[in-house]
Amino acid sequence: MTALMIQGAGSNVGKSLLVAGLCRAARRRGLSVAPFKPQNMSNNAAVTADGGEIGRAQALQALACGLEPVTDMNPVLLKPETDMGAQVIVQGRRIATVRARDYTDLKPRLMAPVLESFGRLKAAHDLVIVEGAGSPAEVNLRARDIANMGFARAADVPVILAGDIDRGGVIAQMVGTQAVLDPDDAAMIEGFLINKFRGDVRLFDDGYRLIAARTGWRGFGVLPFFADAARLPAEDALDLPKGGGAGGFKVACLAFSRIANFDDLDPLSQEPGVALRMIQPGQAIPGDTDLVILPGSKSTRGDLAFLRAQGWDIDLQAHVRRGGHVLGICGGYQMLGHVVRDPDGIEGAAGETPGLCLLDVDTVMTPDKRLTRVAATHAASGLRVDGYEIHIGATSGPARARPFAFVEGQPEGAVSTDGRITGSYLHGLFGADAFRAAFLRGMGSTSGATRYGATVEATLDALADHMEAHLDVPGLLALAR
Known part of the structure; x- marks a missing residue:
């Protein structure tokens, strides 16, 4: 009946994959674990066992937990229909289609179902691993936030901040996030980790120490780039293959x-x-x-x-x-x-x-x-x-x-x-x-010799192994409360 939240210093830092890997690692420790994302924005949805729809990433995370996906794992799903508007799915069902600027007014009504869904998962499992959306550094969205610090504060869930070194500027991502956060929000962050490193991780030792010194946060490791991520279902169309391949x-x-x-x-x-x-x-x-x-x-x-x-x-x-x-x-x-x-x-x-x-x-x-x-x-x-x-x-x-x-x-x-x-x-x-x-x-x-389901399961195990080898996974799981 504990929880831990992974938030990102930016979008696409690998939060979904980190949660999936932690879910599989916790499951292999004999824990009953479930994923949770308060709010997701994706047109790649999964149909759940209870007849609703959630983001595809949460369905993959459920698989990592050995669970059937249910709507409580992603109680608010936004499905863009135009550049200015999106369909709003709450606990698996469409409630409205709203313009982006009007969604802010809708948010106060959504925290209650978010907390309700989270409460059900927390009561049913030993551990809930929560994924944030975008970044808490988007402080212009903080007032009615249900996806990052707004949720973490309301549910009293400790936060780990993940940064993406593959894009460059990760030191500024991490230190800058702390600088713009409200002090009470920043106090929810228990530590950080660095994702998607390519090459010799020792080359980042000084940068890692600098982040820890500037923020006062505990570091949980530097995770090398996980090349086999391409074997797992993609949530974002930007992650789909652009080129051909050799077939x-x-x-x-x-x-x-x-x-x-x-x-x-x-x-x-x-x-x-x-x-x-x-x-x-x-x-x-x-x-x-x-x-x-x-x-x-x-x-x-x-x-x-x-x-x-x-x-x-x-x-x-x-x-x-x-x-x-x-x-x-x-x-x-x-x-x-x-x-x-x-x-x-x-x-x-x-x-x-x-x-x-x-x-x-x-x-x-x-x-x-x-x-x-x-x-x-x-x-x-x-x-x-x-x-x-x-x-x-x-x-x-x-x-x-x-x-x-x-x-x-x-x-x-x-x-x-x-x-x-x-x-x-x-x-x-x-x-x-x-x-x-x-x-x-x-x-x-x-073609046709591939065992797709077995490949996905093996890749989730390999992801958990990869995280165990490079991150302080026991320390991360011990933070949950």
């Missing part, structure tokens, strides 16, 4: 402006015979691509316009003429049809947007959100596919007579008459090793 089967995924639930790509990125490349804005789809993936999107019509602005619609037509394959998942599936209609303005301004006309289907956006885990049967191979659905909108049309899969005996998704264009609402489908191998073989690839 002979070439997969190109379009990097939409509102890309969502792209964990579908993680198992493919681990296949040695697959070269997965994210096609960035302004880049053309390479002519030698075997499979183009249209991933999920938080704004289907908006990303259809984005797709056309990049010229990807023209590239896709050329790809299909060359005999290439296309897979649309969720929002990408909706884009493959003739039209996407949003008569009630659920995703933005009311209206409709022409689709890519690669599948004989249409989509209508509806206010009801489908949020469920799914066990499906792949129509072509008869193999089981475990995934989840997280979408609004209903898709219908003649191509649905050729389903991608069956869910509880009902057809799901659609396949073109020549079998080269596939659409499905099922996320996470490539996590099933046998299905992934069969799907790739059906397009001429010899």
Whole structure:
């Protein structure tokens, strides 16, 4: 019934990975441990055992703990829909879509469910390891903060501050954070650690001592860069692979402006015979691509316009003429049809947007959100596919007579008459090793030997080993109160 919080001196310092590693280390000590993040901002969500949604990082951390993810692990999730607004998910359920400037006014109502969820986890487990969001140094956001020091103070959770030396300026990150914090907030920080060091860590001895001397904080170590982090599911689209790789089967995924639930790509990125490349804005789809993936999107019509602005619609037509394959998942599936209609303005301004006309289907956006885990049967191979659905909108049309899969005996998704264009609402489908191998073989690839789940588990163990070797893990865990 104790807790410890990891906050960062900046964004993307590796907090999620540090929490996952500490969770696995605590579990291996025989502790019942759970992850917690009061507030997360991500369009890469996981569907939980209790039928809600949380950030993908907390789902990975739950796996590190040997737990099923539940909504209490991330009670507030913000899912950006535009540059100015986001969907607000509280304890797994959408409560509103608000503009960024209006979210501050909503925050005071959110501390209560945050503390309620934290209290339930704390009562059920020996230890809760908490992840902050962004940085407490963003003191302009402190007044109604629920993610960093606002939470730490309200829940009386000791804080470890993590810095990212890979970006440079880590001494200023750490000392500067203490300098701008309110003294009562700074008093919550029990120590610091340095993450992502490359090279000989002894070269930073003087810098490490300087931080300790200037701040008065206890140092818990310098963690070398963990190269195998790429084997774990990515939470941020910025962490997805930009280049190709050495595999002979070439997969190109379009990097939409509102890309969502792209964990579908993680198992493919681990296949040695697959070269997965994210096609960035302004880049053309390479002519030698075997499979183009249209991933999920938080704004289907908006990303259809984005797709056309990049010229990807023209590239896709050329790809299909060359005999290439296309897979649309969720929002990408909706884009493959003739039209996407949003008569009630659920995703933005009311209206409709022409689709890519690669599948004989249409989509209508509806206010009801489908949020469920799914066990499906792949129509072509008869193999089981475990995934989840997280979408609004209903898709219908003649191509649905050729389903991608069956869910509880009902057809799901659609396949073109020549079998080269596939659409499905099922996320996470490539996590099933046998299905992934069969799907790739059906397009001429010899890939499919990777045991993805086992790889993730082994990598979490390797992460815990890495942290045990370079950080004072016993000292960190002893701080929890």
